[in-house]
Amino acid sequence: MFRNRHHYRWVIAFVVMALFAAVTSVYAVDLPPANWYAVVREVQTDRLHWITASGEQASITRPRMFNEVQGAPNLEVYISPNGRTLVSIAPLNSGLWGIGFYDLATGQWIQTHQTQQNEAPPPNPTADFTTTSSHFATVLRDANTSQWRVIVFEVATGNAVSVLSRGDAGIPDTFYNDPSYFPMILSFDIDEGLGTYVLRLQNMNLTNSVYLYTAAMRWYPLPPPALAANPFAAEEVLFSPLMGIDVFKTTGRAVLATFDSNNGGLGAQPNPYIGERIVIRDPGQPVPTPLVVTNAYTVNNPQWLRGGEWVGYRVQDGVFATHYRVTTLEGGQGLPLGPNISAIAPTPDGFLGIDATNWRMYHATALNFEGSASEFGTTVFQTNSPFYIVYTTPEGASFGLTTLAQPVVQGDLGIAQPNVPNPVPACDGAPAPRLTPNSTARVAFTNGQPLNLRNAPNGDRVGQLPEGTVFAVMNTAPQCANGYLWWNIQLNDASTYWVAEGDNSGYFIEPWQETFGAGDAILVLPTATPTLELVFVPVATLIPLLPQECLNSPVTRLAVGETAHTSNSSGTLAVYDQPNAQFPTYQLPFNHTVSIIGGPQCRDGIRMWQINATLNNSPITGWVSEGFGQMYFLAPGPARAL
Numbered sequence: 001m002f003r004n005r006h007h008y009r010w011v012i013a014f015v016v017m018a019l020f021a022a023v024t025s026v027y028a029v030d031l032p033p034a035n036w037y038a039v040v041r042e043v044q045t046d047r048l049h050w051i052t053a054s055g056e057q058a059s060i061t062r063p064r065m066f067n068e069v070q071g072a073p074n075l076e077v078y079i080s081p082n083g084r085t086l087v088s089i090a091p092l093n094s095g096l097w098g099i100g101f102y103d104l105a106t107g108q109w110i111q112t113h114q115t116q117q118n119e120a121p122p123p124n125p126t127a128d129f130t131t132t133s134s135h136f137a138t139v140l141r142d143a144n145t146s147q148w149r150v151i152v153f154e155v156a157t158g159n160a161v162s163v164l165s166r167g168d169a170g171i172p173d174t175f176y177n178d179p180s181y182f183p184m185i186l187s188f189d190i191d192e193g194l195g196t197y198v199l200r201l202q203n204m205n206l207t208n209s210v211y212l213y214t215a216a217m218r219w220y221p222l223p224p225p226a227l228a229a230n231p232f233a234a235e236e237v238l239f240s241p242l243m244g245i246d247v248f249k250t251t252g253r254a255v256l257a258t259f260d261s262n263n264g265g266l267g268a269q270p271n272p273y274i275g276e277r278i279v280i281r282d283p284g285q286p287v288p289t290p291l292v293v294t295n296a297y298t299v300n301n302p303q304w305l306r307g308g309e310w311v312g313y314r315v316q317d318g319v320f321a322t323h324y325r326v327t328t329l330e331g332g333q334g335l336p337l338g339p340n341i342s343a344i345a346p347t348p349d350g351f352l353g354i355d356a357t358n359w360r361m362y363h364a365t366a367l368n369f370e371g372s373a374s375e376f377g378t379t380v381f382q383t384n385s386p387f388y389i390v391y392t393t394p395e396g397a398s399f400g401l402t403t404l405a406q407p408v409v410q411g412d413l414g415i416a417q418p419n420v421p422n423p424v425p426a427c428d429g430a431p432a433p434r435l436t437p438n439s440t441a442r443v444a445f446t447n448g449q450p451l452n453l454r455n456a457p458n459g460d461r462v463g464q465l466p467e468g469t470v471f472a473v474m475n476t477a478p479q480c481a482n483g484y485l486w487w488n489i490q491l492n493d494a495s496t497y498w499v500a501e502g503d504n505s506g507y508f509i510e511p512w513q514e515t516f517g518a519g520d521a522i523l524v525l526p527t528a529t530p531t532l533e534l535v536f537v538p539v540a541t542l543i544p545l546l547p548q549e550c551l552n553s554p555v556t557r558l559a560v561g562e563t564a565h566t567s568n569s570s571g572t573l574a575v576y577d578q579p580n581a582q583f584p585t586y587q588l589p590f591n592h593t594v595s596i597i598g599g600p601q602c603r604d605g606i607r608m609w610q611i612n613a614t615l616n617n618s619p620i621t622g623w624v625s626e627g628f629g630q631m632y633f634l635a636p637g638p639a640r641a642l
Contacts, residue, residue, distance in 0.1 A: 028107070028405045029058045036347045036393040037401075039079055040361065044385040048077075050404065051381050053349075053363055058404050065100040065112050067092045076125050077390045080133035081397035085110070085155050087136055089121055097121065099138070101158035107405025107475045108490070111158025118144045124204065128188040129155070130197055131249050131396050137188050137199055137221070146179035150201065152221040156628040157606065162221035172234035175215045181205050186216070186254075187247035195572075196587065197222050200235070200247065222574075222584060236286075244301040248308050250396040252283040255291070255302045255311050278302050278313050280329075291331050303344060305351040307395050310367075312344045312351060326351065326367060335367050338374035345389045350377070352389065359383050405475070429483030431502045434511055438475040441489070442512040443467050444502075451508055453497040457486035462497065470512055495605045553607040554627045557636050558596055564611075566592045567635035575622035579608040586620055588613060593639040599623070609634065 031037070034052035041048055041062065049059040062077070064070075068090050075090035086102040097120050100112040119140045121127075127138035136155055141148045152162040166177060184204040191198040202216040216235040223231045243257035259276045278299055279288035291311060292299060301314040305326060315336075316322040324344050327334025337344070342356035350365035355374070364377030381387075393399045427433075435441055443451045443465050450464035458481035465471070474496065476488040484500035487509070491497075502508045558564055566573045566588050573592075574584035579601040588594070598610030607626045612619065626634045 028403045031057055031402055031404055033402075034399065035349065037083055037391070037399045038345065038347070038352060038361075038380075038389060038393075039083075039391040040381060040387045041077060041390050042383055042385055042387045046071075048390065049381060049387075051361070053347075053378070053380060055380050060404060060406050063088070063100075063102045063107075063109070065090060065092070065098045065109070067094060068098060069093055076121060076127065078127055078129065078136070079104075079391035080129045080136070080155060081131055081394050082133040083391070083393065083399045083401035084133065085136075087127070087138075089127070089138065091120075097140075099153075101136075101153070101155065103405075104401055105403050105405060110156075113158075113160070115140055116142070118142050119149075122148075122182055122184075122204070124184070126183075126185045126204075128185045128199075130188050131190070131394065133397070135161075135188070135197060135222070137185060139183055139185060141182050146182075148182040150183055150185070150199065150219070150221075152199070156625075164219055164221070170230065170232050172215075172217050172232055174234045174236075175201075175203060175217045178203075178205075186245055187249055187252075189247075189249040189252070191218070191220070194220070195589075196220055202245075222587070246303045248304050248395065251308065253308065254281045255279070255304055256281065256288075257300045257302050257313065258288075278311065280311075291329070292325075292327060292333065294333065303346060304395075305344070305346045306365075307346075307348045310351070312346075323372070324353070328367075335369075336371045337376070338372050340374050343389065345392050346394075347392055348395055352380070352392065353377075354387070354389065356386070359385060359387065361387075361389075425478070425480050425485075427480035427483070427485040429504060430480065430485040430500075431504065431507060433478070433485055433501060434507065435473050435478075435487055435501060435509070436511075437473060437477065439473045440470065440512050441473050441487075441509050442470045444507050444510045446506065446508065451499055453499060454486075455497070457481040457498050458484065459498065465499075495602075553605070553625070554632055556600065556607060556626060557632070558600075558609060558626060558634060560596050560598060562596050562636060563638050564594050564596060564609075564634045564636055565639040566590055566594070567632055573624055573633050575611070575613075575620065575624055576608075577622055579603050579623045581623075585622060586615055588615065588624070591639045594624070594634070597621070600626070 031050060032052070034054070036052065038051045039048055040051065046062045047059050048062050050057045063086065065088055068088075069092060072091050075088065078087040079085070084103065084105055086104055088098070088100045088102065090098055092098045092114065094114070096117065097115040098112055099115070101110040102108070103110055119142045122139055122141045127136065129136050134155055135152055137150060137152045139148060139150050146166070148166050150164040151160050153159065154161050181203040183201040186200040186202055188197065188199050190196070197220065199219045199221055200216065201219060218233040218235055220231040245254055245256040247254045255278065257278055276294060276299065277290055278292035279290050281288040292313065298316050299313050300316075303312045304310075305312050310326055310328055312324055312326045314322065314324055321339035323339045324337045324341055325334040326337065337353060340355050340357040341353045343354045345352045347363065350363065353362045353364065353376070355362065357374070359382065360379050361381040362375065362377045363380045369376040445467045448467065450466050451469070452461050453463040453465060454460060455462050457479040472490045474488040474490050478485050478487045478501075480486070484503065486498045486500055489497055489499055500508055567590075572587035572589055575586035575588055576584050579599075580603055592613065594611040594613040596609050597612050600607045600609055601623070602608070603625070606628060608623045609626055610621070610623050612621050614620070624634065626632065
């Protein structure tokens with residue numbers, strides 16, 4: 001009888017585990033490897049669709065920030081070149097704008113920010129990632145005061161790490177301080193000569209008064225010490241900003257729409273939307289090379305296609321319907337697409353075109369179809385409502401998202417649960433669950449007893465929370481262990497823990513409707529000295545018990561006294577003077593040997609080690625991150641020959 005009962009318990013355990021596995025599996029879907037991915041947003045359903053040359057692979061409801069205005073028509077969505085991080089810039093019900101960083105692999109918000117009062121993105125979206133996906137930059141503008149800011153964020157943490165404002169010392173005089181102008185981001189890439197990130201910015205104007213030579217500059221937001229005193233350099237670009245420019249990041253080559261100042265009335269009284277030629281400008285070459293020249297058409301919106309082998313551009317005049325054309329680098333007018341093609345986007349092997357009549361997306365790898373064709377290539381996506389392209393894998397980047405998490409849709413008045421049978425497993429000994437994933441809760445008042453924080457369900461105790469502390473319940477299925485139902489939670493500093501909901505004597509935590517945004521911060525505009533100040537929502541107070549685990553980092557593989565090397569081939573590794581310093585002082589290249597001399601310490605849940613290294617034949621000391629999520633930036637042992 002005992003053996004039968006024991007066998008019965010194993011059967012129950014197996015069924016529960018199978019049910020739990022089925023439940024948790026709905027939170028994520030595997031994405032097959034592909035040469036490129038495209039992501040489109042379907043406007044009416046607010047869903048994102050992941051598409052390859054083979055068709056749609058997955059879709060999720062677009063992740064929404066807490067208190068985001070529902071159905072806002074002017075939100076902006078960006079995805080990092082490696083496909084891992086989504087950035088939303090959207091209006092909030094508070095009247096401010098939110099900037100949120102979301103990890104598509106884990107289904108969690110990394111951090112969200114709020115803008116200042118009256119501050120919003122410019123009318124023409126202007127933002128960009130580095131090709132390595134390490135940083136993101138965007139422009140914010142105050143329409144009332146004509147102030148503007150360019151803010152650079154670290155993608156792994158969502159932290160703002162550098163800011164540029166109108167009137168900052170050092171901005172070249174040629175970048176004129178006209179109140180009607182504000183910066184437009186042309187590109188955010190690596191300056192190969194200096195080995196550091198560079199933002200290329202150009203003045204943009206909302207009126208019809210534009211200059212033929214529109215001021216531009218380079219800004220090094222994370223400069224090495226040699227550039228710290230002069231992080232700016234003037235540039236000159238021949239084009240009207242509203243006509244369009246596309247910079248091929250791996251080469252720095254630019255294709256742009258412009259006009260000839262000697263060409264009749266266009267040069268005398270230019271319209272900011274008019275261009276009569278498409279030109280290519282190579283780095284360091286002041287004179288551009290004409291690609292398309294015509295007096296009959298107005299041309300704009302040029303784009304690199306097929307890995308830089310083709311150029312697409314938009315044509316509009318009063319004779320033919322507005323349409324796109326695609327030309328090779330040999331020049332000429334190129335092949336016209338049908339007027340039903342409302343937008344195009346590059347892929348490494350060709351381009352995508354959106355059919356706004358039938359709401360299909362075509363993929364072409366050869367220009368072997370008839371001119372003005374309404375259909376071409378292969379159909380890779382089709383729906384019955386409008387959509388637009390959010391992302392395509394850019395040249396020089398590899399799509400690294402292998403698992404796509406399914407977020408819970410969060411509204412203003414409650415949580416819309418995913419369509420799953422029951423995301424909460426049965427748990428003997430635990431009270432009936434009252435929490436839901438992606439909700440808000442607080443520590444219940446239980447005679448002054450704090451709540452234990454653990455590093456895993458029924459894991460080691462790493463801290464405690466006082467009664468009444470509010471926190472976020474993460475979009476993770478709870479787990480049953482040792483007679484408790486464990487929930488994954490996140491505090492305001494973005495650190496995450498596991499907590500028990502209660503036992504047969506009562507509840508330790510309870511649902512709570514207080515507004516909570518993990519890692520929310522207000523980006524405050526400087527009033528005197530132009531420095532960046534982050535005013536954070538008060539962080540929940542921890543009662544220290546044991547050394548806090550750095551739960552945003554992978555399991556450590558290092559120790560003081562050991563040798564390690566930088567292992568992230570997609571970019572350099574920042575070195576800080578102190579573990580919580582705002583700006584790095586050095587950047588270590590890939591496959592560089594370091595010695596671990598101190599630590600670890602936590603920086604926003606990220607494990608930091610103190611290291612010694614040699615850089616440019618000089619010894620340096622500082623603090624570096626071991627890794628983020630499941631990605632390691634440092635690996636044990638010295639650097640190896642490549």
